[in-house]
Amino acid sequence: MKRRTLLGSAAALVAAMAAPAFGQDEKLKIGFIYVGPVGDGGWTYQHDLARQAVEKEFGDKVETTFIESVPEGADAERALTQLALAGNKMIFATSFGFMDATLNVAKKFPDIKFEHATGYKRAENVATYDARFYEGRAVIGTIAGRMTKSNKIGYIGSFPIPEVVQGINSAYIHAKKVNPNVEMKVVWVYSWFDPAKEADAAAALIAEGVDVFMQHTDSTAPLAKAQEAGALGFGQASDMTSFAPSPRISSIVDNWSPYYIKRVGQVLDGTWKSEATWAGIGDGEVVIGDITEAVPAEVKAEAETLRDKIAKGEYHPFTGPLKKQDGSDWLAEGATATDEELSGMNFYVEGITAPMPQ
Structure with a gap:
Protein backbone atom coordinates (compact mmCIF):
# COMPACT_ATOMS: atom_id res chain seq x y z
CA MET A 1 0.00 0.00 0.00
CA LYS A 2 1.30 3.45 -0.89
CA ARG A 3 2.23 5.92 1.84
CA ARG A 4 -0.50 8.35 0.74
CA THR A 5 -3.10 5.59 1.04
CA LEU A 6 -1.82 4.71 4.50
CA LEU A 7 -2.05 8.33 5.60
CA GLY A 8 -5.51 8.62 4.14
CA SER A 9 -6.67 5.51 5.99
CA ALA A 10 -5.20 6.77 9.26
CA ALA A 11 -6.90 10.14 8.82
CA ALA A 12 -10.21 8.42 8.14
CA LEU A 13 -9.81 6.34 11.31
CA VAL A 14 -9.10 9.43 13.42
CA ALA A 15 -12.09 11.20 11.92
CA ALA A 16 -14.30 8.23 12.68
CA MET A 17 -13.10 8.08 16.27
CA ALA A 18 -13.82 11.79 16.73
CA ALA A 19 -17.21 11.61 15.08
CA PRO A 20 -20.24 12.70 17.12
CA ALA A 21 -21.73 9.99 19.30
CA PHE A 22 -25.12 10.64 17.73
CA GLY A 23 -26.06 11.06 14.09
CA GLN A 24 -27.70 14.20 12.80
CA ASP A 25 -31.11 12.52 12.63
CA GLU A 26 -30.88 10.79 16.00
CA LYS A 27 -32.04 12.62 19.10
CA LEU A 28 -30.17 12.27 22.35
CA LYS A 29 -32.73 11.32 24.96
CA ILE A 30 -31.90 12.78 28.37
CA GLY A 31 -33.62 11.93 31.65
CA PHE A 32 -33.66 13.79 34.96
CA ILE A 33 -34.80 12.72 38.42
CA TYR A 34 -35.64 15.37 40.98
CA VAL A 35 -35.93 15.01 44.74
CA GLY A 36 -38.62 17.71 44.92
CA PRO A 37 -41.34 19.14 42.70
CA VAL A 38 -40.32 21.41 39.83
CA GLY A 39 -42.39 24.13 41.45
CA ASP A 40 -40.48 24.13 44.74
CA GLY A 41 -39.05 27.55 43.95
CA GLY A 42 -35.58 26.40 44.95
CA TRP A 43 -33.26 23.45 44.28
CA THR A 44 -35.38 21.40 41.89
CA TYR A 45 -36.70 24.51 40.18
CA GLN A 46 -33.13 25.52 39.30
CA HIS A 47 -32.26 22.08 37.94
CA ASP A 48 -35.35 22.17 35.77
CA LEU A 49 -34.40 25.60 34.44
CA ALA A 50 -31.11 24.01 33.39
CA ARG A 51 -32.98 21.19 31.67
CA GLN A 52 -34.97 23.79 29.75
CA ALA A 53 -31.74 25.58 28.86
CA VAL A 54 -30.44 22.33 27.34
CA GLU A 55 -33.55 22.08 25.18
CA LYS A 56 -33.16 25.68 24.06
CA GLU A 57 -29.46 25.23 23.28
CA PHE A 58 -29.69 22.00 21.29
CA GLY A 59 -33.22 22.12 19.90
CA ASP A 60 -34.29 19.00 18.06
CA LYS A 61 -30.97 17.30 18.73
CA VAL A 62 -32.22 16.37 22.18
CA GLU A 63 -35.35 15.16 23.89
CA THR A 64 -35.65 15.54 27.66
CA THR A 65 -37.94 14.09 30.29
CA PHE A 66 -38.04 14.22 34.08
CA ILE A 67 -39.50 12.47 37.10
CA GLU A 68 -40.12 14.78 40.04
CA SER A 69 -40.55 14.25 43.80
CA VAL A 70 -38.49 11.05 43.86
CA PRO A 71 -37.62 9.93 47.42
CA GLU A 72 -34.01 9.01 48.04
CA GLY A 73 -33.40 5.28 48.32
CA ALA A 74 -35.17 2.41 46.60
CA ASP A 75 -37.61 4.73 44.82
CA ALA A 76 -34.67 6.51 43.18
CA GLU A 77 -33.33 3.23 41.83
CA ARG A 78 -36.73 2.43 40.32
CA ALA A 79 -37.00 5.88 38.74
CA LEU A 80 -33.50 5.68 37.27
CA THR A 81 -34.21 2.23 35.87
CA GLN A 82 -37.43 3.53 34.34
CA LEU A 83 -35.53 6.31 32.58
CA ALA A 84 -32.87 3.87 31.37
CA LEU A 85 -35.41 1.44 29.96
CA ALA A 86 -37.18 4.34 28.23
CA GLY A 87 -34.13 4.83 26.03
CA ASN A 88 -32.45 7.76 27.72
CA LYS A 89 -28.72 7.73 26.95
CA MET A 90 -27.86 10.40 29.50
CA ILE A 91 -29.37 10.71 32.98
CA PHE A 92 -28.95 13.48 35.56
CA ALA A 93 -29.57 12.38 39.18
CA THR A 94 -29.94 15.66 41.02
CA SER A 95 -29.71 14.93 44.75
CA PHE A 96 -26.99 13.69 47.09
CA GLY A 97 -29.13 10.81 48.34
CA PHE A 98 -29.45 9.37 44.83
CA MET A 99 -25.77 8.41 44.93
CA ASP A 100 -25.90 4.67 45.60
CA ALA A 101 -28.98 4.22 43.43
CA THR A 102 -27.15 5.90 40.55
CA LEU A 103 -24.12 3.61 40.94
CA ASN A 104 -26.32 0.53 41.11
CA VAL A 105 -28.32 1.37 37.99
CA ALA A 106 -25.23 2.52 36.08
CA LYS A 107 -23.70 -0.94 36.49
CA LYS A 108 -26.69 -2.43 34.69
CA PHE A 109 -26.61 0.10 31.84
CA PRO A 110 -22.94 0.68 30.94
CA ASP A 111 -23.83 2.42 27.66
CA ILE A 112 -25.70 5.22 29.46
CA LYS A 113 -23.92 8.31 30.77
CA PHE A 114 -24.94 9.25 34.32
CA GLU A 115 -24.35 12.59 36.05
CA HIS A 116 -24.81 12.73 39.83
CA ALA A 117 -25.18 16.03 41.65
CA THR A 118 -23.16 16.66 44.84
CA GLY A 119 -21.97 13.07 45.18
CA TYR A 120 -18.48 11.63 45.41
CA LYS A 121 -18.78 8.11 43.98
CA ARG A 122 -17.88 7.73 40.32
CA ALA A 123 -17.66 4.96 37.75
CA GLU A 124 -16.65 4.75 34.12
CA ASN A 125 -20.12 5.92 33.12
CA VAL A 126 -20.89 8.01 36.22
CA ALA A 127 -19.61 11.57 36.65
CA THR A 128 -20.18 13.83 39.64
CA TYR A 129 -20.71 17.56 39.83
CA ASP A 130 -21.03 19.91 42.77
CA ALA A 131 -21.02 23.60 43.59
CA ARG A 132 -18.98 25.41 46.21
CA ASP A 254 -27.47 27.64 41.74
CA ASN A 255 -26.74 28.15 38.05
CA TRP A 256 -26.54 24.66 36.56
CA SER A 257 -27.26 25.63 32.95
CA PRO A 258 -23.65 26.10 31.72
CA TYR A 259 -22.60 22.74 33.16
CA TYR A 260 -25.59 20.89 31.73
CA ILE A 261 -25.12 22.41 28.29
CA LYS A 262 -21.41 21.59 28.33
CA ARG A 263 -21.90 17.97 29.35
CA VAL A 264 -24.74 17.31 26.94
CA GLY A 265 -22.59 18.77 24.18
CA GLN A 266 -19.81 16.36 25.10
CA VAL A 267 -22.14 13.37 24.81
CA LEU A 268 -23.30 14.64 21.43
CA ASP A 269 -19.76 15.04 20.10
CA GLY A 270 -18.37 11.92 21.73
CA THR A 271 -15.97 13.61 24.16
CA TRP A 272 -17.83 12.93 27.43
CA LYS A 273 -15.82 11.21 30.16
CA SER A 274 -16.36 10.49 33.81
CA GLU A 275 -14.92 13.23 36.00
CA ALA A 276 -15.58 15.17 39.21
CA THR A 277 -16.38 18.88 38.99
CA TRP A 278 -16.61 21.32 41.89
CA ALA A 279 -17.31 24.85 40.67
CA GLY A 280 -18.02 28.07 42.54
CA ILE A 281 -18.57 31.79 42.29
CA GLY A 282 -15.67 32.33 39.92
CA ASP A 283 -17.09 29.73 37.54
CA GLY A 284 -20.55 31.30 37.55
CA GLU A 285 -22.13 28.23 39.12
CA VAL A 286 -22.76 29.87 42.49
CA VAL A 287 -24.38 33.26 42.06
Whole structure:
Protein backbone atom coordinates (compact mmCIF):
# COMPACT_ATOMS: atom_id res chain seq x y z
CA MET A 1 0.00 0.00 0.00
CA LYS A 2 1.30 3.45 -0.89
CA ARG A 3 2.23 5.92 1.84
CA ARG A 4 -0.50 8.35 0.74
CA THR A 5 -3.10 5.59 1.04
CA LEU A 6 -1.82 4.71 4.50
CA LEU A 7 -2.05 8.33 5.60
CA GLY A 8 -5.51 8.62 4.14
CA SER A 9 -6.67 5.51 5.99
CA ALA A 10 -5.20 6.77 9.26
CA ALA A 11 -6.90 10.14 8.82
CA ALA A 12 -10.21 8.42 8.14
CA LEU A 13 -9.81 6.34 11.31
CA VAL A 14 -9.10 9.43 13.42
CA ALA A 15 -12.09 11.20 11.92
CA ALA A 16 -14.30 8.23 12.68
CA MET A 17 -13.10 8.08 16.27
CA ALA A 18 -13.82 11.79 16.73
CA ALA A 19 -17.21 11.61 15.08
CA PRO A 20 -20.24 12.70 17.12
CA ALA A 21 -21.73 9.99 19.30
CA PHE A 22 -25.12 10.64 17.73
CA GLY A 23 -26.06 11.06 14.09
CA GLN A 24 -27.70 14.20 12.80
CA ASP A 25 -31.11 12.52 12.63
CA GLU A 26 -30.88 10.79 16.00
CA LYS A 27 -32.04 12.62 19.10
CA LEU A 28 -30.17 12.27 22.35
CA LYS A 29 -32.73 11.32 24.96
CA ILE A 30 -31.90 12.78 28.37
CA GLY A 31 -33.62 11.93 31.65
CA PHE A 32 -33.66 13.79 34.96
CA ILE A 33 -34.80 12.72 38.42
CA TYR A 34 -35.64 15.37 40.98
CA VAL A 35 -35.93 15.01 44.74
CA GLY A 36 -38.62 17.71 44.92
CA PRO A 37 -41.34 19.14 42.70
CA VAL A 38 -40.32 21.41 39.83
CA GLY A 39 -42.39 24.13 41.45
CA ASP A 40 -40.48 24.13 44.74
CA GLY A 41 -39.05 27.55 43.95
CA GLY A 42 -35.58 26.40 44.95
CA TRP A 43 -33.26 23.45 44.28
CA THR A 44 -35.38 21.40 41.89
CA TYR A 45 -36.70 24.51 40.18
CA GLN A 46 -33.13 25.52 39.30
CA HIS A 47 -32.26 22.08 37.94
CA ASP A 48 -35.35 22.17 35.77
CA LEU A 49 -34.40 25.60 34.44
CA ALA A 50 -31.11 24.01 33.39
CA ARG A 51 -32.98 21.19 31.67
CA GLN A 52 -34.97 23.79 29.75
CA ALA A 53 -31.74 25.58 28.86
CA VAL A 54 -30.44 22.33 27.34
CA GLU A 55 -33.55 22.08 25.18
CA LYS A 56 -33.16 25.68 24.06
CA GLU A 57 -29.46 25.23 23.28
CA PHE A 58 -29.69 22.00 21.29
CA GLY A 59 -33.22 22.12 19.90
CA ASP A 60 -34.29 19.00 18.06
CA LYS A 61 -30.97 17.30 18.73
CA VAL A 62 -32.22 16.37 22.18
CA GLU A 63 -35.35 15.16 23.89
CA THR A 64 -35.65 15.54 27.66
CA THR A 65 -37.94 14.09 30.29
CA PHE A 66 -38.04 14.22 34.08
CA ILE A 67 -39.50 12.47 37.10
CA GLU A 68 -40.12 14.78 40.04
CA SER A 69 -40.55 14.25 43.80
CA VAL A 70 -38.49 11.05 43.86
CA PRO A 71 -37.62 9.93 47.42
CA GLU A 72 -34.01 9.01 48.04
CA GLY A 73 -33.40 5.28 48.32
CA ALA A 74 -35.17 2.41 46.60
CA ASP A 75 -37.61 4.73 44.82
CA ALA A 76 -34.67 6.51 43.18
CA GLU A 77 -33.33 3.23 41.83
CA ARG A 78 -36.73 2.43 40.32
CA ALA A 79 -37.00 5.88 38.74
CA LEU A 80 -33.50 5.68 37.27
CA THR A 81 -34.21 2.23 35.87
CA GLN A 82 -37.43 3.53 34.34
CA LEU A 83 -35.53 6.31 32.58
CA ALA A 84 -32.87 3.87 31.37
CA LEU A 85 -35.41 1.44 29.96
CA ALA A 86 -37.18 4.34 28.23
CA GLY A 87 -34.13 4.83 26.03
CA ASN A 88 -32.45 7.76 27.72
CA LYS A 89 -28.72 7.73 26.95
CA MET A 90 -27.86 10.40 29.50
CA ILE A 91 -29.37 10.71 32.98
CA PHE A 92 -28.95 13.48 35.56
CA ALA A 93 -29.57 12.38 39.18
CA THR A 94 -29.94 15.66 41.02
CA SER A 95 -29.71 14.93 44.75
CA PHE A 96 -26.99 13.69 47.09
CA GLY A 97 -29.13 10.81 48.34
CA PHE A 98 -29.45 9.37 44.83
CA MET A 99 -25.77 8.41 44.93
CA ASP A 100 -25.90 4.67 45.60
CA ALA A 101 -28.98 4.22 43.43
CA THR A 102 -27.15 5.90 40.55
CA LEU A 103 -24.12 3.61 40.94
CA ASN A 104 -26.32 0.53 41.11
CA VAL A 105 -28.32 1.37 37.99
CA ALA A 106 -25.23 2.52 36.08
CA LYS A 107 -23.70 -0.94 36.49
CA LYS A 108 -26.69 -2.43 34.69
CA PHE A 109 -26.61 0.10 31.84
CA PRO A 110 -22.94 0.68 30.94
CA ASP A 111 -23.83 2.42 27.66
CA ILE A 112 -25.70 5.22 29.46
CA LYS A 113 -23.92 8.31 30.77
CA PHE A 114 -24.94 9.25 34.32
CA GLU A 115 -24.35 12.59 36.05
CA HIS A 116 -24.81 12.73 39.83
CA ALA A 117 -25.18 16.03 41.65
CA THR A 118 -23.16 16.66 44.84
CA GLY A 119 -21.97 13.07 45.18
CA TYR A 120 -18.48 11.63 45.41
CA LYS A 121 -18.78 8.11 43.98
CA ARG A 122 -17.88 7.73 40.32
CA ALA A 123 -17.66 4.96 37.75
CA GLU A 124 -16.65 4.75 34.12
CA ASN A 125 -20.12 5.92 33.12
CA VAL A 126 -20.89 8.01 36.22
CA ALA A 127 -19.61 11.57 36.65
CA THR A 128 -20.18 13.83 39.64
CA TYR A 129 -20.71 17.56 39.83
CA ASP A 130 -21.03 19.91 42.77
CA ALA A 131 -21.02 23.60 43.59
CA ARG A 132 -18.98 25.41 46.21
CA PHE A 133 -22.04 26.61 48.10
CA TYR A 134 -19.85 27.52 51.06
CA GLU A 135 -18.50 30.43 49.01
CA GLY A 136 -21.98 31.90 48.75
CA ARG A 137 -22.60 31.24 52.45
CA ALA A 138 -19.60 33.42 53.28
CA VAL A 139 -21.23 36.33 51.46
CA ILE A 140 -24.70 35.96 52.94
CA GLY A 141 -23.18 35.23 56.36
CA THR A 142 -21.51 38.63 56.14
CA ILE A 143 -24.85 40.26 55.39
CA ALA A 144 -26.55 38.32 58.20
CA GLY A 145 -23.92 39.41 60.72
CA ARG A 146 -24.43 43.04 59.78
CA MET A 147 -28.23 42.93 59.61
CA THR A 148 -29.07 41.16 62.88
CA LYS A 149 -30.32 43.39 65.69
CA SER A 150 -30.62 40.60 68.26
CA ASN A 151 -27.11 39.25 67.49
CA LYS A 152 -28.78 35.88 66.95
CA ILE A 153 -28.71 34.37 63.48
CA GLY A 154 -30.10 30.99 62.51
CA TYR A 155 -29.59 28.18 60.05
CA ILE A 156 -32.08 25.55 58.90
CA GLY A 157 -30.14 22.44 57.93
CA SER A 158 -31.39 19.55 55.82
CA PHE A 159 -29.03 16.63 56.51
CA PRO A 160 -25.69 16.79 58.42
CA ILE A 161 -23.56 15.94 55.38
CA PRO A 162 -20.31 17.81 54.61
CA GLU A 163 -21.95 20.07 52.00
CA VAL A 164 -24.41 21.42 54.58
CA VAL A 165 -21.90 21.59 57.45
CA GLN A 166 -19.55 23.59 55.21
CA GLY A 167 -22.31 26.14 54.68
CA ILE A 168 -23.13 26.48 58.36
CA ASN A 169 -19.48 26.98 59.28
CA SER A 170 -18.80 29.41 56.45
CA ALA A 171 -21.86 31.52 57.27
CA TYR A 172 -20.94 31.66 60.95
CA ILE A 173 -17.26 32.46 60.38
CA HIS A 174 -18.11 35.43 58.20
CA ALA A 175 -20.96 36.69 60.35
CA LYS A 176 -18.55 36.59 63.31
CA LYS A 177 -15.90 38.51 61.36
CA VAL A 178 -18.20 41.52 61.01
CA ASN A 179 -20.09 41.08 64.29
CA PRO A 180 -18.05 39.55 67.16
CA ASN A 181 -21.22 39.33 69.30
CA VAL A 182 -23.14 37.13 66.92
CA GLU A 183 -24.50 33.73 67.96
CA MET A 184 -25.74 31.00 65.62
CA LYS A 185 -28.67 28.68 66.27
CA VAL A 186 -29.06 25.56 64.11
CA VAL A 187 -32.19 23.47 63.53
CA TRP A 188 -32.13 20.25 61.49
CA VAL A 189 -35.21 19.05 59.59
CA TYR A 190 -33.73 15.87 58.03
CA SER A 191 -35.39 16.56 54.70
CA TRP A 192 -34.53 18.48 51.56
CA PHE A 193 -38.09 19.52 50.84
CA ASP A 194 -40.76 19.54 53.53
CA PRO A 195 -42.51 22.93 53.77
CA ALA A 196 -44.22 22.09 57.07
CA LYS A 197 -41.00 21.01 58.79
CA GLU A 198 -39.11 23.96 57.32
CA ALA A 199 -41.76 26.39 58.57
CA ASP A 200 -41.63 24.81 62.03
CA ALA A 201 -37.84 25.12 62.04
CA ALA A 202 -38.06 28.80 61.14
CA ALA A 203 -40.63 29.33 63.89
CA ALA A 204 -38.37 27.59 66.41
CA LEU A 205 -35.45 29.85 65.48
CA ILE A 206 -37.59 32.97 65.70
CA ALA A 207 -38.84 31.84 69.14
CA GLU A 208 -35.20 31.74 70.27
CA GLY A 209 -34.71 35.38 69.29
CA VAL A 210 -33.21 34.81 65.84
CA ASP A 211 -34.04 37.73 63.54
CA VAL A 212 -31.97 36.71 60.48
CA PHE A 213 -31.71 33.15 59.24
CA MET A 214 -30.41 31.07 56.36
CA GLN A 215 -31.47 27.69 55.06
CA HIS A 216 -30.15 24.67 53.20
CA THR A 217 -33.61 23.35 52.41
CA ASP A 218 -35.59 23.75 49.24
CA SER A 219 -38.94 25.43 49.87
CA THR A 220 -39.98 29.03 50.41
CA ALA A 221 -41.81 28.13 53.64
CA PRO A 222 -39.09 29.61 55.92
CA LEU A 223 -39.35 32.94 54.11
CA ALA A 224 -43.12 32.91 54.52
CA LYS A 225 -42.64 32.35 58.24
CA ALA A 226 -40.05 35.16 58.35
CA GLN A 227 -42.53 37.46 56.64
CA GLU A 228 -45.11 36.76 59.35
CA ALA A 229 -42.62 37.40 62.15
CA GLY A 230 -40.75 40.39 60.73
CA ALA A 231 -37.50 38.42 60.47
CA LEU A 232 -35.09 38.41 57.52
CA GLY A 233 -33.97 35.54 55.31
CA PHE A 234 -32.22 34.53 52.12
CA GLY A 235 -33.32 32.75 48.99
CA GLN A 236 -31.90 29.23 48.73
CA ALA A 237 -30.86 27.72 45.37
CA SER A 238 -33.00 30.22 43.45
CA ASP A 239 -33.62 33.95 43.81
CA MET A 240 -37.05 33.56 45.46
CA THR A 241 -37.80 37.09 44.32
CA SER A 242 -41.46 36.87 45.33
CA PHE A 243 -40.23 37.52 48.89
CA ALA A 244 -38.05 40.53 47.99
CA PRO A 245 -37.20 43.17 49.10
CA SER A 246 -38.02 41.77 52.55
CA PRO A 247 -37.81 39.27 54.19
CA ARG A 248 -35.63 37.90 51.32
CA ILE A 249 -32.72 40.32 51.34
CA SER A 250 -30.44 38.33 49.03
CA SER A 251 -30.00 34.76 47.86
CA ILE A 252 -27.70 32.04 46.67
CA VAL A 253 -28.60 30.98 43.15
CA ASP A 254 -27.47 27.64 41.74
CA ASN A 255 -26.74 28.15 38.05
CA TRP A 256 -26.54 24.66 36.56
CA SER A 257 -27.26 25.63 32.95
CA PRO A 258 -23.65 26.10 31.72
CA TYR A 259 -22.60 22.74 33.16
CA TYR A 260 -25.59 20.89 31.73
CA ILE A 261 -25.12 22.41 28.29
CA LYS A 262 -21.41 21.59 28.33
CA ARG A 263 -21.90 17.97 29.35
CA VAL A 264 -24.74 17.31 26.94
CA GLY A 265 -22.59 18.77 24.18
CA GLN A 266 -19.81 16.36 25.10
CA VAL A 267 -22.14 13.37 24.81
CA LEU A 268 -23.30 14.64 21.43
CA ASP A 269 -19.76 15.04 20.10
CA GLY A 270 -18.37 11.92 21.73
CA THR A 271 -15.97 13.61 24.16
CA TRP A 272 -17.83 12.93 27.43
CA LYS A 273 -15.82 11.21 30.16
CA SER A 274 -16.36 10.49 33.81
CA GLU A 275 -14.92 13.23 36.00
CA ALA A 276 -15.58 15.17 39.21
CA THR A 277 -16.38 18.88 38.99
CA TRP A 278 -16.61 21.32 41.89
CA ALA A 279 -17.31 24.85 40.67
CA GLY A 280 -18.02 28.07 42.54
CA ILE A 281 -18.57 31.79 42.29
CA GLY A 282 -15.67 32.33 39.92
CA ASP A 283 -17.09 29.73 37.54
CA GLY A 284 -20.55 31.30 37.55
CA GLU A 285 -22.13 28.23 39.12
CA VAL A 286 -22.76 29.87 42.49
CA VAL A 287 -24.38 33.26 42.06
CA ILE A 288 -25.23 35.85 44.70
CA GLY A 289 -28.69 37.09 43.84
CA ASP A 290 -29.86 40.66 44.01
CA ILE A 291 -29.09 42.32 47.33
CA THR A 292 -32.20 44.36 48.01
CA GLU A 293 -32.62 47.93 49.18
CA ALA A 294 -33.47 46.56 52.64
CA VAL A 295 -29.68 46.14 53.04
CA PRO A 296 -27.71 49.36 53.70
CA ALA A 297 -25.44 50.44 50.84
CA GLU A 298 -22.25 49.97 52.86
CA VAL A 299 -23.23 46.39 53.81
CA LYS A 300 -24.10 45.60 50.20
CA ALA A 301 -20.72 46.97 49.07
CA GLU A 302 -18.91 44.89 51.72
CA ALA A 303 -20.68 41.73 50.61
CA GLU A 304 -20.01 42.39 46.94
CA THR A 305 -16.33 43.02 47.63
CA LEU A 306 -16.09 39.67 49.40
CA ARG A 307 -17.93 37.98 46.53
CA ASP A 308 -15.51 39.44 44.01
CA LYS A 309 -12.43 38.47 46.01
CA ILE A 310 -13.67 34.88 46.21
CA ALA A 311 -14.46 34.87 42.48
CA LYS A 312 -10.93 36.03 41.64
CA GLY A 313 -9.32 33.46 43.91
CA GLU A 314 -7.93 36.18 46.17
CA TYR A 315 -9.69 34.84 49.26
CA HIS A 316 -10.75 31.41 50.51
CA PRO A 317 -13.69 31.31 52.97
CA PHE A 318 -11.87 28.78 55.12
CA THR A 319 -8.66 30.64 55.91
CA GLY A 320 -6.94 30.30 59.30
CA PRO A 321 -6.55 30.81 62.09
CA LEU A 322 -9.54 28.58 62.77
CA LYS A 323 -10.29 26.12 65.53
CA LYS A 324 -12.78 23.29 65.75
CA GLN A 325 -15.77 23.48 68.06
CA ASP A 326 -13.90 21.57 70.79
CA GLY A 327 -11.14 24.19 70.79
CA SER A 328 -8.57 22.06 69.00
CA ASP A 329 -6.50 23.69 66.28
CA TRP A 330 -7.64 23.24 62.70
CA LEU A 331 -6.10 25.84 60.38
CA ALA A 332 -3.03 27.90 61.22
CA GLU A 333 -2.76 31.60 60.42
CA GLY A 334 -3.04 32.07 56.65
CA ALA A 335 -3.58 28.36 55.91
CA THR A 336 -6.59 27.36 53.81
CA ALA A 337 -8.65 24.19 53.90
CA THR A 338 -8.00 21.61 51.22
CA ASP A 339 -10.80 20.21 49.11
CA GLU A 340 -10.21 16.86 50.77
CA GLU A 341 -10.74 18.39 54.23
CA LEU A 342 -13.88 20.18 53.10
CA SER A 343 -15.30 17.08 51.43
CA GLY A 344 -15.16 15.24 54.76
CA MET A 345 -16.17 18.11 57.06
CA ASN A 346 -18.06 16.68 60.01
CA PHE A 347 -17.46 19.27 62.73
CA TYR A 348 -18.51 22.79 63.64
CA VAL A 349 -15.97 25.56 64.01
CA GLU A 350 -15.26 27.16 67.38
CA GLY A 351 -18.08 29.42 68.55
CA ILE A 352 -21.04 27.37 67.37
CA THR A 353 -22.52 25.90 70.52
CA ALA A 354 -25.14 23.58 68.96
CA PRO A 355 -24.25 19.86 69.12
CA MET A 356 -23.21 18.22 65.86
CA PRO A 357 -25.69 15.49 64.92
CA GLN A 358 -24.19 12.04 64.57
